[in-house]
Amino acid sequence: MTVRPRDIAPIIARVAPMLLLAAVMIFFSARSPGFRTLGSARNILVQSSSVAIVAIGMTLVLLTGGIDLSVGAIMFVAAAVAGQLALGKLIPGAGPAPLWLCMVVILLVGLVMGAINALLIARLRMIPFIATLAMLFIGRGLALHITQTQALNLPPALLTIGQSSLIGVPFPIWLLIIVAATAHLTLTQTPFGRQLYALGNNPDAARKAGLPVARLLASVYILSGLCAAIAGVVSVAQLGAISPTFGSQREFAAVAAAVLGGTSLFGGRGSVFPGSILGAVLIQSVESGLTMTNADPYIYPIVIGGIIFIAVLIDRLRASGETR
Amino acid sequence: MAEPSPLIEFRAIDKRFFGVDVLKSISFSLAPGRVLGLVGENGAGKSTLMNILGGVLAADSGTMLIRGEPFLPRKPRDAAAAGIAFVHQELNLFTNLSIAENLHLDSFPRRSVYGLRLPLIDRAAVRARSRKLLEQVQLHHDPNTLVSALSPGERQLVEIARSVGAEARLLILDEPTTSLTAPEADRLFEIIKRLRDRGVAIIYISHRLEDVLSLCDDVLVLRDGQVVSSGPIVGYTPERLIREMVGRNVDQLFPAHQAPATLKPMLEVERLSREGVLTDISFTLHRGELLGIAGLMGAGRTELARILFGLDPFDSGRIVIEGQPLIPSPRECIRRGIAFLTENRREEGLLMDDSILNNASLVALPLFARTPLKFIARSALRFRAKETTEATRLRAAGLSRQMARTLSGGNQQKVVLAKWLMKPPAILILDEPTRGIDVGAKQEVYRIIQALADQGTAILMISSEIEELIGTCDRVMVMAAGRIVDRIDRAEFDRHRILCAALNTGVIV
Numbered sequence: 098m099t100v101r102p103r104d105i106a107p108i109i110a111r112v113a114p115m116l117l118l119a120a121v122m123i124f125f126s127a128r129s130p131g132f133r134t135l136g137s138a139r140n141i142l143v144q145s146s147s148v149a150i151v152a153i154g155m156t157l158v159l160l161t162g163g164i165d166l167s168v169g170a171i172m173f174v175a176a177a178v179a180g181q182l183a184l185g186k187l188i189p190g191a192g193p194a195p196l197w198l199c200m201v202v203i204l205l206v207g208l209v210m211g212a213i214n215a216l217l218i219a220r221l222r223m224i225p226f227i228a229t230l231a232m233l234f235i236g237r238g239l240a241l242h243i244t245q246t247q248a249l250n251l252p253p254a255l256l257t258i259g260q261s262s263l264i265g266v267p268f269p270i271w272l273l274i275i276v277a278a279t280a281h282l283t284l285t286q287t288p289f290g291r292q293l294y295a296l297g298n299n300p301d302a303a304r305k306a307g308l309p310v311a312r313l314l315a316s317v318y319i320l321s322g323l324c325a326a327i328a329g330v331v332s333v334a335q336l337g338a339i340s341p342t343f344g345s346q347r348e349f350a351a352v353a354a355a356v357l358g359g360t361s362l363f364g365g366r367g368s369v370f371p372g373s374i375l376g377a378v379l380i381q382s383v384e385s386g387l388t389m390t391n392a393d394p395y396i397y398p399i400v401i402g403g404i405i406f407i408a409v410l411i412d413r414l415r416a417s418g419e420t421r
Numbered sequence: 422m423a424e425p426s427p428l429i430e431f432r433a434i435d436k437r438f439f440g441v442d443v444l445k446s447i448s449f450s451l452a453p454g455r456v457l458g459l460v461g462e463n464g465a466g467k468s469t470l471m472n473i474l475g476g477v478l479a480a481d482s483g484t485m486l487i488r489g490e491p492f493l494p495r496k497p498r499d500a501a502a503a504g505i506a507f508v509h510q511e512l513n514l515f516t517n518l519s520i521a522e523n524l525h526l527d528s529f530p531r532r533s534v535y536g537l538r539l540p541l542i543d544r545a546a547v548r549a550r551s552r553k554l555l556e557q558v559q560l561h562h563d564p565n566t567l568v569s570a571l572s573p574g575e576r577q578l579v580e581i582a583r584s585v586g587a588e589a590r591l592l593i594l595d596e597p598t599t600s601l602t603a604p605e606a607d608r609l610f611e612i613i614k615r616l617r618d619r620g621v622a623i624i625y626i627s628h629r630l631e632d633v634l635s636l637c638d639d640v641l642v643l644r645d646g647q648v649v650s651s652g653p654i655v656g657y658t659p660e661r662l663i664r665e666m667v668g669r670n671v672d673q674l675f676p677a678h679q680a681p682a683t684l685k686p687m688l689e690v691e692r693l694s695r696e697g698v699l700t701d702i703s704f705t706l707h708r709g710e711l712l713g714i715a716g717l718m719g720a721g722r723t724e725l726a727r728i729l730f731g732l733d734p735f736d737s738g739r740i741v742i743e744g745q746p747l748i749p750s751p752r753e754c755i756r757r758g759i760a761f762l763t764e765n766r767r768e769e770g771l772l773m774d775d776s777i778l779n780n781a782s783l784v785a786l787p788l789f790a791r792t793p794l795k796f797i798a799r800s801a802l803r804f805r806a807k808e809t810t811e812a813t814r815l816r817a818a819g820l821s822r823q824m825a826r827t828l829s830g831g832n833q834q835k836v837v838l839a840k841w842l843m844k845p846p847a848i849l850i851l852d853e854p855t856r857g858i859d860v861g862a863k864q865e866v867y868r869i870i871q872a873l874a875d876q877g878t879a880i881l882m883i884s885s886e887i888e889e890l891i892g893t894c895d896r897v898m899v900m901a902a903g904r905i906v907d908r909i910d911r912a913e914f915d916r917h918r919i920l921c922a923a924l925n926t927g928v929i930v
Contacts, residue, residue: 286541288529291522295515302513307498307527365517 113411114358114371117404118379125386132389139267145381146269147331151347152354152373153280154324157317159355160284160297162364163225165321167214168351170236172329172344175206177240179329180249180339187243196254203333204326210236211322215315225318233348241341249339259334269331273374276327281370293317297364353401354380357408379404426489428453428622429474429591434483436469436646438827443469444646447483451639453590456613456623458633458654461643462666462859467626468829470643471593475507476500506584510596510857512576514568521551521564524583554582558612574605581612592616593624598632599857602718610636628859630659642666667861674864675892676871680911681709686743687879688848690729693738698724699903702738706848706879711870713894714883715919721903722883723764726850729881730754730761742848758847760784762837762854771833773826777815780825780836781806785843809839812872814865831862838869845873851882855889867893887919899923 109116126133151168158165179199181187194202210232217228261268284290296303296313304310328347333339352362358376360367367373380401387397427450436444444466451457461467472478474485476494485492487503494500500507514523530546532539551564558578568576577597584592594613598606613636617623627633633640634654641651642665649665688706693699699721706712714722727733729740731749740747742757754761772780782789782802789802807820813835825836834854841849854870855863870893874880884890890897891914899907899922907922909915 282541288526288531288542289540291518291529291542292526294517295522295526298515298517299513302515305497305507305509305513307501365515 109411109414111359114375114379114408117357117407118375118382121379121382121386125382125390129386129389132386137385137389139270141378141381141385142273143267143269143335144385145377146273147328147335148347148350148354148380149273149374149377150276150324150328150331151351152358152377153276153369154317154321155348155351156355156358156360156367156369156373157280157284157293158225158321159352159360159362160293160364160367161314161317162297162300163218163314163317164229164352164362165214165318166226166229166348167210167232167236168321168325168328169344169347170233170240171207171210171322171325172332172347173240173339174210174236174243175203175326176329176333176339176343177243177249178206179203180251180333181243183251183255184249193252196252196258200330203330204323207322207324207326207329208319209322211319211325212315214318214322218318219311219315229318237345240343244339244341246341248341251333251337251339253337255334256337259331259337269335272327272331276324277370277374281368284369289313289316294365297361297366299365350377350380353405353408356405356412359412361412376408427451427486428488429492430486430489431470432484432486434470434473434480434485436466436473436478436481438469442646444473444480447643447646447648449641449648449651451591451622451624453622454617454620455638456617456625456636458637458640459624459626459643460628460630460633460640460662460666462831462861465643465666465859466646467643468595469646471507471595471624471626474500474505474593501587504588504590506587506589506592508577508580508584508592508594508597510599512573512580514576514579516567516569519565519567520555520560520562520571520579521547523568523579524551524554524564524586528587550586554586555579557585557615558582559608572605573600574602574609577601577605577609578612581609585616589621591622591624593626595626596628596857597625598627598629606632628857630662633662634659663860666859674860674867675889676868678893678895678911679871679875680895681707681874683708684710688729688881689739689741691739691741693725693728693735693740695724695728695733695735697903698733699728699735702905704898704905704908706881708879709874709877710896711874711880711882711894713890713897714881714900715885715887715890715897716900716923718885720900720923722900723852724903725900726761726852726881726883729850730759759850760841760846760848761850762841762852764853764856771825771837774824776821777810777823777825777828777836778803778806778820781810781820781839781843784840788844805843806839809842810836812842813839813869815839831858831866834858834862834866835869838866842869842873845876845878847877847879849873849878849880851880851884853884854882855884855886863889887916890919891916 131137155165155168178187179202182194182202183196183199185191185193214229214232217223218225258268263271284293292308292313295308296310300310329344332343354376355367355373356362356376357379358368358372358374360372383400383404384397387400430450432448434444434447447470459467469478473480476497476499492503494503515526525547530543530550532541532543548564555562555564558581560575560578560582562571562575568579571579597609601609613623613625625633625637634657637654639652640654640657640662642649642662644666685708686705687708691703693702702725704712714725716722724733728735729749731751731754740749747753747757785805786797789798790796810820815832815835825833828836851870855866858866870880870882882890882894895911897909897914897919898905899909899919901923907918909918
């Protein structure tokens, strides 16, 4: 038999994210000597870690065929509550709370908001797009109210944490490694993970097969909320401040990273590693590369948009090569 | 003779939908190690009955007993826990997962360290157990093979292996042979018999009466939601089954045949070829003519239909409609008056979540929006739709209330056809129009097809049932390996000749 383009397309599609990343690396390395240093690679990883962690949670949601548009808002609310707590302004007269407590509060807020999404979607059967869109508006409004639309300048101790490192690996990368490894292991090696793939592939059959569909759905939105909160911790520690645009449009960056990494918006296909991690790193590489080559800042979103187009095109090729 | 105590017993089960009785006082019992054939027309209540058993629907009244204990399933899980397993007509597998994962999805063996059970899958145990299960259904594939790589028959075996793994005591098979080849079906029967001998009770639902008669120990005939008769299979013949299912003798399964008066070419196909699929296909379809295409699965029949409708490309040849060449694309084909009814009516032919009325009026809608503002003349449309669906003897509770999804297979097919009756197309391509529907519904589908031909529609009908082609068509072409290997006129119709040609043992014309 002759090899037809139809046979090659799926193979290209499978390795496409890596080819794309390699192409971006080569392109910017050739144009900017600063780009091809170890320090720059490390920088890219550090800067992409927040988006990557959100994208990991998003990948779980996308695998079930849903979407979580509220992740950026969850980041903002969680950080706003914790920030005011750290500054001692949340509860009048309580004084500044210790940093560890603030971290715990961030995670708790993420879990709670994720749980509300879960309730709306898994129990009340709302469409994920609409439910999380509403949560996006409510969350951002709530956070603006908590911060009184002011930028919060957090205690400098926080920045020290953000810049600290353990055995040469910076703190944000440690968090990313832990979250990614846990998620990857969960998806590939646990019954829960495999059931998520099943649910995304054929929800009706999942129900008939007796899978705990509502519990699976609820779990992914709670985990997505938690991931958003962890990403909030990373961002807070990196920036040292919470501006009114904190976490804004992070949901789109996360979806873009997941899709670039080969996760399907229709559920049942995708991965955290290499998938979404690769996607997040790819986006950050382009941004860093553009910065280093002194490109016009207005061109960034245009380039990112173009890359998403390419990713979706690749996704089409992959889908056409697939048999159901 | 002492009857073995029944595994499952139904006592006076009733169910109503929209005020229509769907099941009326159904009572029967099934002992372990028996195969019960459940037969009945589409809409007779078989699916509803099985949905009640499976915990998908609740009965309005009546009780079910399992081994003498009341059984009240609220959700599919309850039925599964009671040892009831379903193999549905549309398979419930996850194509993105491996065979092994599909087999163990709700019961993965876990790894443990020093007696501590971890939430991690024990891949080695999964593999070993999968191998054992696959052996029992004689499926010789690596358990790590993705299900998307399997044929429909193989996928079905995976589903049966899953129920074997769940140690089901009652296995329900709903039309399991529709998408199977003959050897695959034989293998399935062998596996069913083996399960039966191990004490599993089996409910076998099928329209293939010969299969029911050769495989089952008992039979239960349903008609209009009631048990017509039941008992050991020995007293039954195909004629009796049909009579009881339909409630009348189907002596006239096929409508009176009316050949077109004049031969006016509608569709001319000249030397159509596509590498590896079709070779040199030439034929002419006339106005009001019924041209059948016989052949085995994979002979290129569906592929030909898809090319004619512009869904797939071709390499060489010519397609002419009413003297004008056609460059096929679905849009262009529809504009020129071609309609195509695919094998998958569920996916392609119906809006499942819309009403019967909306489905039936979809094609004719522009005819009822003649005013300049394109408002739809609702009452006229409704009247015409009612008239048409009544003509097809559609059994439904309400035209605008009932969704297409809730109809039985045969009634769904009638809605699909009614859609075209309201505005007859110039050319109609039918691919397996009676697949999976019962005798009574078939009869009505044939009547509708003949009515369309009488109105001048040129019809190209693909079918795997030779009887059906002989009964309805003016001419039959036989395809094998992408070629037309025989052409037979009505006067010379011969079952044997068609079969031989399809198997490609005859002389190539």
